[in-house]
Amino acid sequence: CLSSMLSKDSLNPADIVQLHKLYNSTDPPPVELIRIPQFLNLLVESLFKPGSKINQEHKSKYIYLLAYASSVCDTYTVRKGSNRRSLNKDEVKGTMQALEKVHAIIGECKGSMDLLAELDTLYKCCKFAAVSVGVIRWVQTIVSEHNYFSLNSDYCPIHLALLDEVVSNHPLLHNSVLQLYMELFEGSYGEMEILAILEIKKMLVDRLVNLLSR
Secondary structure: HHHHHHOOOOOOOHHHHHHHHHHHHOOOOOOOHHHHHHHHHHHHHHHHHHOOOHHHHHHHHHHHHHHHHOOEEEEEEOOEEEEEEEEEEHHHHHHHHHHHHHHHHHOOOOOOHHHHHHHHHHHHHOOOOOOOHHHHHHHHHHHHHOOHHOOOOOOOOHEEEEEEEHHHHHHHHHHHHHHHHHHHHHHOOOOOOOOHHHHHHHHHHHHHHHHHOO
């Protein structure tokens, strides 16, 4: 079922149900099988890309698979010809709860003021790598809208403040945030006044300095 989704580059609810059943069993398959970057990217896109249509009945299964893939420690040791498996799933529940909270927040919040009310929760949830990957994908879509900066005149818009929090928690995600900042810096700002554009680029430089100083 996994190979079928990868070949089509699309998630299928029926296959997701089957995978969830396998990885929720007492003897799940090796976690490496669902750590394929393409599959993880499809899960993140389904959960965090604005406008993505996800079957609400199976949403928890998508979240479970992403949490499992990002947090389970699955090791094997060979002794006298027999394989001994060590499976640590202690972080799955906490990762799932954080993913569920953030998925709900970004689905309900319509503007910066709504997000501001949830900022403390978002910061706490960003300590989980899977959540931060999703936040980067979500922020990328939001800030790439042609009128984003004209509608968000704060020196550091709240979406980029979230990226600062991601940067402070996850060094392995620095390159993803850096790429997004560079895209924004080199982007077009339509009919905005030149002074306003310079202020945006100055703010982005400050974000880059913050990232590179970590």
